[in-house]
């Protein structure tokens with residue numbers, strides 16, 4: 001016996017689950033849609049703990065889903081913020097090379113930007129950099145004018161308001177604890193009611209692999225949590241940064257390196273680093289959950305990843321415990337920044353899919369399987385790209401969910 005039947009159930013009320021729900025309620029207003037979120041409010045995890053950057057799409061391999069959905073998604077996000085009065089700003093950013101060895105990588109980013117259809121990307125030298133960011137230091141830089149900032153918490157709240165207005169149902173404090181494939185439908189168990197649905201979309205972020213396993217799927221990936229810690233610049237020193245100052249990223253690692261971000265609220269933060277977390281929702285260094293750590297350690301890909309990335313991983317750990325090291329990484333970009341200019345800020349935990357062969361999955365990954373579609377890897381820039389991810393997933397699932 002189930003308490004209610006829906007045409008589509010979405011697990012997870014982060015920005016991706018909400019964007020998918022929004023697209024479905026817009027495209028198929030007659031469908032009965034339910035979104036289930038375990039926390040007592042929406043966007044509590046990655047979607048509420050990020051840098052708030054509307055990424056341009058410069059970093060991603062031409063032709064990848066990340067490149068396509070980010071470039072189109074950034075335009076759609078800016079349009080959405082304009083339409084609904086959500087604070088945002090197209091402030092642009094600089095990516096700064098501080099050593100000559102970084103020049104080829106900077107040039108490769110410029111080439112990627114062009115291939116991905118970005119306009120206005122420009123290579124500049126030291127003097128021009130100082131006109132844009134007077135306190136930044138570097139040998140060369142790329143200016144990316146289309147990068148912006150917003151509040152993804154505000155975007156989530158607006159998505160939810162529109163979903164409800166279009167007839168969708170959202171239940172918070174409702175954790176999905178089991179899935180069963182019954183004749184024709186998927187049965188969805190929670191600690192309270194039991195639901196059934198014709199189609200289920202798993203957007204559970206840090207727990208998407210667990211939901212996938214609940215449905216009997218032998219997934220080739222697990223989610224590994226990487227915590228990103230921030231420091232805030234004290235208000236008297238926030239004039240050191242006008243907009244966004246980034247380093248040239250390490251191509252071996254799917255993270256961007258510690259950088260400076262001016263938030264839409266006007267404060268400036270520095271970070272995030274990328275430290276392996278011992279708990280999936282582990283926002284503090286001391287957070288630890290034995291069964292979650294054991295899942296990572298028992299996965300063969302974990303040890304292959306550790307063998308490959310042990311050096312950068314141990315540098316990140318060191319920076320996590322040593323403010324001095326963190327500051328030294330920042331001083332490469334803004335030499336005037338000092339330890340006393342920074343106070344501990346927030347943190348966020350990234351859901352990063354890891355393959356059995358030890359590779360960190362780079363592109364977005366979606367796995368449709370029968371009556372279920374699993375969203376298995378949607379790290380940054382998924383908040384930027386969320387509207388386009390919603391459209392992409394609904395296109396993938398359309399033949400299964402279209403009302404007959």
Ligand SMILES: Cc1cc2nc3c(=O)[nH]c(=O)nc-3n(C[C@H](O)[C@H](O)[C@H](O)COP(=O)(O)OP(=O)(O)OC[C@H]3O[C@@H](n4cnc5c(N)ncnc54)[C@H](O)[C@@H]3O)c2cc1C
Pocket residue numbers: 011012013014015016017018036037038039042043044045046047048049050051052053054055174175176177203204205206207211228272347348349350351378379380381382383384385
């Ligand atoms: C530190 C950091 C900085 C970032 N910076 C940026 C940025 O500047 N720009 C950008 O575009 N992207 C950025 N990102 C990436 C972006 O925030 C994420 O890609 C995006 O938020 C992912 O959304 P999501 O909905 O998949 O995940 P989440 O927001 O984590 O949502 C998943 C939801 O599923 C729920 N859930 C899990 N299990 C269950 C269950 N069993 N039952 C019911 N609900 C469940 C969780 O409670 C959660 O609310 C950043 C991420 C981090 C961590």
